[in-house]
Amino acid sequence: MRFSEKLRQEADPIFNAIFEHPFVKGIGEGNVPKQALIHYVMQDYEYLTTFCRIYGLAVSKCTTREDMTFFQEQIGFVLNEEIHPHNNFCEVAGVRYEDLQKAPLAPTAHHYTRHMMEASINGSLGETLAALAPCPWTYWEIGRKLKSEVNPDKQHPFYDWISFYGNDEVGTITETFMAKIDACAEQAGEREKELMLSHFLKSSQLEHQFWTMAYEQEEWPVRLQSSISSL
Numbered sequence: 001m002r003f004s005e006k007l008r009q010e011a012d013p014i015f016n017a018i019f020e021h022p023f024v025k026g027i028g029e030g031n032v033p034k035q036a037l038i039h040y041v042m043q044d045y046e047y048l049t050t051f052c053r054i055y056g057l058a059v060s061k062c063t064t065r066e067d068m069t070f071f072q073e074q075i076g077f078v079l080n081e082e083i084h085p086h087n088n089f090c091e092v093a094g095v096r097y098e099d100l101q102k103a104p105l106a107p108t109a110h111h112y113t114r115h116m117m118e119a120s121i122n123g124s125l126g127e128t129l130a131a132l133a134p135c136p137w138t139y140w141e142i143g144r145k146l147k148s149e150v151n152p153d154k155q156h157p158f159y160d161w162i163s164f165y166g167n168d169e170v171g172t173i174t175e176t177f178m179a180k181i182d183a184c185a186e187q188a189g190e191r192e193k194e195l196m197l198s199h200f201l202k203s204s205q206l207e208h209q210f211w212t213m214a215y216e217q218e219e220w221p222v223r224l225q226s227s228i229s230s231l
Protein backbone atom coordinates (compact mmCIF):
# COMPACT_ATOMS: atom_id res chain seq x y z
CA MET A 1 0.00 0.00 0.00
CA ARG A 2 1.23 3.52 -0.84
CA PHE A 3 2.33 5.51 2.23
CA SER A 4 -0.20 8.24 1.37
CA GLU A 5 -2.97 5.62 1.33
CA LYS A 6 -1.87 4.43 4.75
CA LEU A 7 -2.13 8.02 6.06
CA ARG A 8 -5.65 8.28 4.62
CA GLN A 9 -6.62 4.90 6.10
CA GLU A 10 -5.41 5.87 9.59
CA ALA A 11 -7.31 9.16 9.34
CA ASP A 12 -10.53 7.48 8.18
CA PRO A 13 -12.49 8.05 11.46
CA ILE A 14 -11.56 11.75 11.33
CA PHE A 15 -12.56 12.12 7.65
CA ASN A 16 -15.89 10.40 8.42
CA ALA A 17 -16.50 12.77 11.36
CA ILE A 18 -15.83 15.71 9.00
CA PHE A 19 -18.41 14.40 6.48
CA GLU A 20 -20.93 14.15 9.35
CA HIS A 21 -20.13 17.60 10.78
CA PRO A 22 -23.25 19.84 10.98
CA PHE A 23 -21.47 22.66 9.10
CA VAL A 24 -20.47 20.33 6.26
CA LYS A 25 -23.92 18.67 6.21
CA GLY A 26 -25.42 22.16 6.19
CA ILE A 27 -23.48 23.04 3.02
CA GLY A 28 -25.10 20.04 1.32
CA GLU A 29 -28.54 20.89 2.70
CA GLY A 30 -28.16 24.60 1.88
CA ASN A 31 -28.82 25.78 5.42
CA VAL A 32 -25.73 26.90 7.33
CA PRO A 33 -26.46 29.65 9.91
CA LYS A 34 -25.28 33.07 8.65
CA GLN A 35 -23.11 33.75 11.71
CA ALA A 36 -21.26 30.47 11.14
CA LEU A 37 -20.56 31.43 7.49
CA ILE A 38 -19.28 34.85 8.56
CA HIS A 39 -17.03 33.41 11.28
CA TYR A 40 -15.71 30.83 8.82
CA VAL A 41 -14.78 33.42 6.16
CA MET A 42 -13.16 35.77 8.70
CA GLN A 43 -11.01 32.96 10.03
CA ASP A 44 -10.33 31.25 6.72
CA TYR A 45 -9.13 34.48 5.13
CA GLU A 46 -6.41 34.73 7.80
CA TYR A 47 -5.78 30.98 7.72
CA LEU A 48 -5.10 31.14 3.97
CA THR A 49 -2.77 34.13 4.37
CA THR A 50 -0.74 32.05 6.82
CA PHE A 51 -0.98 29.05 4.49
CA CYS A 52 0.81 31.09 1.79
CA ARG A 53 3.60 31.91 4.24
CA ILE A 54 3.91 28.21 5.07
CA TYR A 55 4.19 27.42 1.35
CA GLY A 56 7.08 29.90 1.36
CA LEU A 57 8.72 27.89 4.14
CA ALA A 58 8.06 24.72 2.14
CA VAL A 59 9.95 26.22 -0.83
CA SER A 60 12.98 26.52 1.42
CA LYS A 61 12.90 22.71 1.90
CA CYS A 62 12.84 21.91 -1.83
CA THR A 63 15.81 20.47 -3.66
CA THR A 64 14.18 20.42 -7.11
CA ARG A 65 12.67 23.15 -9.23
CA GLU A 66 9.69 20.89 -9.90
CA ASP A 67 8.78 20.90 -6.19
CA MET A 68 9.36 24.65 -5.99
CA THR A 69 7.09 25.23 -8.98
CA PHE A 70 4.32 23.20 -7.34
CA PHE A 71 4.40 25.31 -4.16
CA GLN A 72 4.65 28.52 -6.16
CA GLU A 73 1.55 27.50 -8.15
CA GLN A 74 -0.28 26.67 -4.93
CA ILE A 75 0.40 30.16 -3.56
CA GLY A 76 -1.27 31.46 -6.74
CA PHE A 77 -4.20 29.07 -6.23
CA VAL A 78 -4.77 30.20 -2.64
CA LEU A 79 -4.44 33.92 -3.44
CA ASN A 80 -6.43 34.00 -6.67
CA GLU A 81 -8.87 31.08 -6.63
CA GLU A 82 -9.98 30.51 -3.06
CA ILE A 83 -11.73 33.87 -3.05
CA HIS A 84 -14.55 32.23 -5.07
CA PRO A 85 -15.82 29.89 -2.33
CA HIS A 86 -15.42 32.74 0.19
CA ASN A 87 -17.53 34.99 -2.04
CA ASN A 88 -20.20 32.28 -2.17
CA PHE A 89 -20.43 32.21 1.66
CA CYS A 90 -20.49 36.03 1.81
CA GLU A 91 -23.33 36.25 -0.72
CA VAL A 92 -25.43 33.74 1.23
CA ALA A 93 -24.68 35.55 4.52
CA GLY A 94 -25.45 38.93 2.90
CA VAL A 95 -22.13 40.55 3.87
CA ARG A 96 -19.27 42.24 1.98
CA TYR A 97 -16.08 40.17 1.76
CA GLU A 98 -13.94 43.26 2.41
CA ASP A 99 -15.67 43.73 5.76
CA LEU A 100 -14.51 40.28 6.98
CA GLN A 101 -10.79 40.72 6.47
CA LYS A 102 -8.13 41.31 9.15
CA ALA A 103 -9.71 39.43 12.06
CA PRO A 104 -7.47 38.08 14.84
CA LEU A 105 -7.08 34.29 14.60
CA ALA A 106 -9.44 32.41 16.96
CA PRO A 107 -7.83 29.70 19.16
CA THR A 108 -8.42 26.78 16.76
CA ALA A 109 -7.26 28.66 13.66
CA HIS A 110 -4.23 29.79 15.63
CA HIS A 111 -3.51 26.25 16.79
CA TYR A 112 -3.89 24.78 13.29
CA THR A 113 -1.66 27.34 11.56
CA ARG A 114 1.03 27.06 14.26
CA HIS A 115 0.99 23.27 13.93
CA MET A 116 1.68 23.51 10.18
CA MET A 117 4.29 26.20 10.71
CA GLU A 118 6.12 24.12 13.29
CA ALA A 119 6.24 21.13 10.94
CA SER A 120 7.54 23.26 8.08
CA ILE A 121 10.12 25.16 10.12
CA ASN A 122 11.55 22.20 12.05
CA GLY A 123 10.63 19.21 9.89
CA SER A 124 11.71 17.71 6.57
CA LEU A 125 9.93 18.26 3.25
CA GLY A 126 7.99 15.02 3.90
CA GLU A 127 6.83 16.24 7.32
CA THR A 128 5.82 19.57 5.81
CA LEU A 129 3.80 17.88 3.05
CA ALA A 130 2.12 15.54 5.55
CA ALA A 131 1.07 18.47 7.77
CA LEU A 132 -0.35 20.43 4.79
CA ALA A 133 -2.05 17.59 2.89
CA PRO A 134 -5.30 17.30 4.92
CA CYS A 135 -6.13 20.82 3.80
CA PRO A 136 -6.73 20.04 0.10
CA TRP A 137 -7.49 16.38 0.79
CA THR A 138 -10.45 16.83 3.15
CA TYR A 139 -11.95 19.61 0.97
CA TRP A 140 -11.58 17.54 -2.19
CA GLU A 141 -13.40 14.61 -0.55
CA ILE A 142 -16.10 16.88 0.90
CA GLY A 143 -16.60 18.55 -2.51
CA ARG A 144 -16.66 15.27 -4.41
CA LYS A 145 -19.08 13.66 -1.93
CA LEU A 146 -21.49 16.62 -1.89
CA LYS A 147 -21.34 16.87 -5.68
CA SER A 148 -22.34 13.24 -6.14
CA GLU A 149 -24.83 13.02 -3.23
CA VAL A 150 -26.54 16.42 -3.57
CA ASN A 151 -25.87 17.00 -7.27
CA PRO A 152 -26.68 20.70 -6.77
CA ASP A 153 -28.22 22.83 -9.51
CA LYS A 154 -27.43 26.53 -9.92
CA GLN A 155 -30.28 27.45 -7.55
CA HIS A 156 -28.57 25.66 -4.65
CA PRO A 157 -27.12 28.35 -2.31
CA PHE A 158 -23.75 26.59 -2.16
CA TYR A 159 -23.56 25.52 -5.81
CA ASP A 160 -20.34 27.53 -6.35
CA TRP A 161 -18.67 26.21 -3.18
CA ILE A 162 -19.47 22.57 -3.97
CA SER A 163 -18.47 22.93 -7.64
CA PHE A 164 -15.18 24.60 -6.68
CA TYR A 165 -14.00 21.94 -4.21
CA GLY A 166 -15.57 19.00 -6.07
CA ASN A 167 -13.84 19.90 -9.31
CA ASP A 168 -10.84 18.12 -10.79
CA GLU A 169 -8.34 20.87 -9.95
CA VAL A 170 -8.55 20.23 -6.19
CA GLY A 171 -8.41 16.48 -6.98
CA THR A 172 -5.21 16.99 -8.96
CA ILE A 173 -3.68 19.07 -6.13
CA THR A 174 -4.49 16.24 -3.70
CA GLU A 175 -2.99 13.63 -6.02
CA THR A 176 0.19 15.70 -6.39
CA PHE A 177 0.46 15.91 -2.59
CA MET A 178 0.05 12.11 -2.42
CA ALA A 179 2.76 11.49 -5.03
CA LYS A 180 5.20 13.85 -3.30
CA ILE A 181 4.44 12.30 0.11
CA ASP A 182 5.09 8.83 -1.34
CA ALA A 183 8.39 9.97 -2.87
CA CYS A 184 9.53 11.44 0.48
CA ALA A 185 8.42 8.33 2.40
CA GLU A 186 10.57 6.14 0.09
CA GLN A 187 13.66 7.98 1.31
CA ALA A 188 12.56 8.40 4.94
CA GLY A 189 13.49 6.33 7.98
CA GLU A 190 10.97 4.93 10.48
CA ARG A 191 11.14 7.96 12.80
CA GLU A 192 10.42 10.42 9.98
CA LYS A 193 7.48 8.32 8.76
CA GLU A 194 6.05 8.26 12.30
CA LEU A 195 6.27 12.05 12.38
CA MET A 196 4.61 12.30 8.96
CA LEU A 197 1.70 10.18 10.21
CA SER A 198 1.43 12.17 13.42
CA HIS A 199 1.41 15.51 11.54
CA PHE A 200 -1.18 14.24 9.07
CA LEU A 201 -3.52 13.02 11.82
CA LYS A 202 -3.19 16.24 13.82
CA SER A 203 -3.98 18.40 10.80
CA SER A 204 -6.98 16.18 10.01
CA GLN A 205 -8.23 16.63 13.58
CA LEU A 206 -7.69 20.38 13.27
CA GLU A 207 -9.65 20.43 9.98
CA HIS A 208 -12.57 18.93 11.92
CA GLN A 209 -12.08 21.40 14.74
CA PHE A 210 -11.97 24.32 12.28
CA TRP A 211 -15.56 23.50 11.20
CA THR A 212 -16.62 23.35 14.87
CA MET A 213 -14.85 26.66 15.58
CA ALA A 214 -16.88 28.39 12.85
CA TYR A 215 -20.14 26.62 13.72
CA GLU A 216 -19.85 27.65 17.36
CA GLN A 217 -18.21 31.02 16.61
CA GLU A 218 -15.31 30.27 18.89
CA GLU A 219 -13.60 33.22 20.58
CA TRP A 220 -10.75 33.69 23.05
CA PRO A 221 -12.11 33.26 26.58
CA VAL A 222 -11.56 36.88 27.63
CA ARG A 223 -13.02 39.54 25.36
CA LEU A 224 -10.81 42.62 24.86
CA GLN A 225 -11.68 46.13 23.68
CA SER A 226 -8.99 46.32 21.01
CA SER A 227 -8.51 43.65 18.39
CA ILE A 228 -4.99 42.25 18.47
CA SER A 229 -2.93 41.52 15.40
CA SER A 230 -3.78 38.37 13.44
CA LEU A 231 -0.10 37.47 13.24
Ligand SMILES: Cc1ncc(C[n+]2csc(CCO)c2C)c(N)n1
Binds near residue numbers: 135139140173207
Ligand atom coordinates in the same frame (compact mmCIF):
# COMPACT_ATOMS: atom_id res chain seq x y z
C1 LIG B 1 -9.40 25.38 7.02
C2 LIG B 1 -9.30 25.15 5.55
N1 LIG B 1 -8.86 23.98 5.11
C3 LIG B 1 -8.76 23.74 3.80
C4 LIG B 1 -9.11 24.71 2.89
C5 LIG B 1 -9.01 24.44 1.42
N2 LIG B 1 -7.74 24.72 0.86
C6 LIG B 1 -6.90 25.56 1.44
S1 LIG B 1 -5.41 25.65 0.61
C7 LIG B 1 -5.92 24.51 -0.52
C8 LIG B 1 -5.07 24.04 -1.61
C9 LIG B 1 -3.81 24.61 -1.53
O1 LIG B 1 -2.85 24.19 -2.36
C10 LIG B 1 -7.20 24.12 -0.25
C11 LIG B 1 -7.92 23.16 -1.09
C12 LIG B 1 -9.56 25.94 3.38
N3 LIG B 1 -9.91 26.94 2.53
N4 LIG B 1 -9.66 26.14 4.70
